[in-house]
Amino acid sequence: MWVYEKKLQYPVKIKKPNPKLAKYIITQYGGPDGELAASLRYLSQRFSMVTPQARATLNDIGISFSKLLTIK
Amino acid sequence: MNRHEILKKLMELDFVAVELQLYLNTHPDCREALEKFNFVVAQAQMLRQEYERKYGPLTSFRSPSVYPWQWINNPWPWDYSFNFRTTES
Numbered sequence: 001m002w003v004y005e006k007k008l009q010y011p012v013k014i015k016k017p018n019p020k021l022a023k024y025i026i027t028q029y030g031g032p033d034g035e036l037a038a039s040l041r042y043l044s045q046r047f048s049m050v051t052p053q054a055r056a057t058l059n060d061i062g063i064s065f066s067k068l069l070t071i072k
Numbered sequence: 073m074n075r076h077e078i079l080k081k082l083m084e085l086d087f088v089a090v091e092l093q094l095y096l097n098t099h100p101d102c103r104e105a106l107e108k109f110n111f112v113v114a115q116a117q118m119l120r121q122e123y124e125r126k127y128g129p130l131t132s133f134r135s136p137s138v139y140p141w142q143w144i145n146n147p148w149p150w151d152y153s154f155n156f157r158t159t160e161s
Contacts, residue, residue: 056097
């Protein structure tokens with residue numbers, strides 16, 4: 001389903017490491033309103049879309065949400 | 073071009089390709105976007121090959137490798153040295 005590429009979609013270079021902020025951001029991944037749940041929701045919803053445009057777009061949205069996880 | 077320069081250019085091209093691809097999903101009849109998309113994809117393909125030839129595989133099963141197996145080598149995208157700044161500061 002996915003092909004991992006050994007590069008980022010957008011450059012990340014942290015100037016000032018902020019462990020407190022990092023700890024908060026990581027809490028947004030899990031849970032019912034987290035990034036992971038949203039990603040899986042979109043990927044489920046794509047199956048019931050009526051038009052090819054909507055099907056392809058939800059597929060892409062689901063994938064892009066899972067990419068947010070790998071940017072970290 | 074050095075590693076960071078090629079990587080930056082490749083990331084730029086792929087970024088544009090993704091944007092055009094998303095647009096084409098909802099505008100499949102737009103010739104202008106399709107032409108731009110095909111151009112960018114061809115450019116990215118050439119640069120991807122150059123990067124892989126010089127700095128190792130970008131994917132684990134769609135890139136050839138010299139001996140020994142290169143995929144496991146550092147750096148990884150989460151390593152500080154892998155990345156670059158967008159602007160000088």
